[in-house]
Amino acid sequence: MKYLKDKAFIDNFGKRLKQIRESKNISQEKLALLTDISQSQIARTELGQINTSISHVSVYSKKLNVDVCEFFDFSNLE
Incomplete structure (x- = not known):
């Protein structure tokens, strides 16, 4: 299987x-x-340097008090 x-x-x-x-x-x-996720990992995620896990998305959702789907709404990005 090819990694995408x-x-x-x-x-x-x-x-x-x-x-x-x-x-x-x-x-x-x-x-x-x-979140107990390192600051450096958060920074690399925000910079698009790493492909974060779905488990981290769940933690971000809970700690930032937003629905998971909000992370995938790219309509208002600059």
Whole structure:
């Protein structure tokens, strides 16, 4: 099976994570404390450098108090 990596999707997810995080006035450091995900991993996710896991999306959703589907709404990205 060929590994598929959709770079545009990964980039957009990272931008959306950052957009949601900033709309809640939460720093990467604070989100790291809330989620037990390292600040460096959050930064790399937001920059589209890594393909985060679905488990991390669930944790972000719970700690940022937004529905999971919000992370995949790319309609308002710059």
